[in-house]
Amino acid sequence: MKLPLVFDIKTFAVHDGPGIRTTFFLKGCPLHCKWCQNPESISPAQYLAYNPLLCLRCGACRSVCSKLGEDFMLNQADCTLCGRCVEVCLPAARKFAGRELSPEEVLAQAISDKPFFDSSGGGVTFSGGECALYPDYLKACLSLLKGAGIHTCIDTCGAVPREHFEEILPFVDLFLYDLKKLDPELHREYTGRDNQQILENLRFLCARGKEIIIRVPLIPGYTDSEEDIRAIARFVKEELNGAVRRVELLPYNKLAESKYANNTAYRDGGLRYPLGSLTAQTNEYVASLSRIFEPYGIPSFSEVL
Numbered sequence: 001m002k003l004p005l006v007f008d009i010k011t012f013a014v015h016d017g018p019g020i021r022t023t024f025f026l027k028g029c030p031l032h033c034k035w036c037q038n039p040e041s042i043s044p045a046q047y048l049a050y051n052p053l054l055c056l057r058c059g060a061c062r063s064v065c066s067k068l069g070e071d072f073m074l075n076q077a078d079c080t081l082c083g084r085c086v087e088v089c090l091p092a093a094r095k096f097a098g099r100e101l102s103p104e105e106v107l108a109q110a111i112s113d114k115p116f117f118d119s120s121g122g123g124v125t126f127s128g129g130e131c132a133l134y135p136d137y138l139k140a141c142l143s144l145l146k147g148a149g150i151h152t153c154i155d156t157c158g159a160v161p162r163e164h165f166e167e168i169l170p171f172v173d174l175f176l177y178d179l180k181k182l183d184p185e186l187h188r189e190y191t192g193r194d195n196q197q198i199l200e201n202l203r204f205l206c207a208r209g210k211e212i213i214i215r216v217p218l219i220p221g222y223t224d225s226e227e228d229i230r231a232i233a234r235f236v237k238e239e240l241n242g243a244v245r246r247v248e249l250l251p252y253n254k255l256a257e258s259k260y261a262n263n264t265a266y267r268d269g270g271l272r273y274p275l276g277s278l279t280a281q282t283n284e285y286v287a288s289l290s291r292i293f294e295p296y297g298i299p300s301f302s303e304v305l
């Protein structure tokens with residue numbers, strides 16, 4: 001089994017499912033959302049990250065790599081990913097985005113965090129990128145975790161073949177399922193693909209009786225109009241028979257913008273945030289969107305309330 005790359009492990013996570021969780025973020029994503037919060041996750045390949053905000057300008061990296069310029073960066077074609085600069089960078093301003101992690105290593109991390117899961121009703125979440133791109137790997141990890149009595153959660157955009165979900169279904173306690181936009185053409189414009197497969201997979205999981213929380217990223221001007229949210233409420237009520245635990249609204253924040261700027265050691269490989277500066281919603285507006293679900297009898301939740 002080829003192992004996917006894990007680009008981050010977040011312990012003590014409290015927004016990735018119930019209780020305190022350990023979240024594993026896998027690289028590779030079938031969508032290219034304009035507002036992506038994890039740009040380092042889009043490509044499944046490894047690359048060298050560099051964060052100038054952590055850099056001490058000590059020059060240790062340049063002393064081991066002649067390819068690095070005055071700005072401590074280089075052209076991507078010149079980097080062999082040898083890792084020497086990472087080894088000498090004490091504040092970890094340089095690091096590889098992505099490393100292989102075996103299912104046994106995932107289990108070992110989870111076991112060490114299990115006391116926190118047990119005291120809070122938490123567990124392990126797989127996110128990304130899109131973790132469901134790797135059903136064999138997920139199945140191996142999830143079956144080990146379930147064998148150890150650990151709650152499991154999958155955070156997915158749903159844009160994978162149904163067989164991927166069929167393979168992991170018995171080992172997943174909860175799905176966090178992203179719904180971004182119901183209009184298929186605008187969904188394609190904003191994410192690179194229409195939403196047909198995403199909606200069909202969601203219907204499938206609901207029909208199989210899986211526990212599901214729908215999550216809606218509220219991107220100003222893209223996904224956060226009253227009509228957007230009303231369309232989702234109607235879809236959940238009419239096509240899913242209300243068979244979801246709740247709908248969560250995720251207000252916009254600006255964290256991703258700085259991630260784009262501090263993303264890479266490659267002068268020619270930098271990602272630029274494509275949306276420009278957006279203004280976050282007010283608490284009052286998010287609360288008004290949340291209330292749209294009430295007449296449909298669908299529980300809703302938003303962090304700012």
Ligand code: SF4
Binds near residue numbers: 062088
């Ligand atoms: S990237 Fe690391 S090793 Fe290089 S100058 Fe900055 S702190 Fe020093």
Ligand code: SF4
Binds near residue numbers: 048064078080082
């Ligand atoms: S990983 Fe790339 S930048 Fe770092 S020492 Fe090796 S070749 Fe140079």
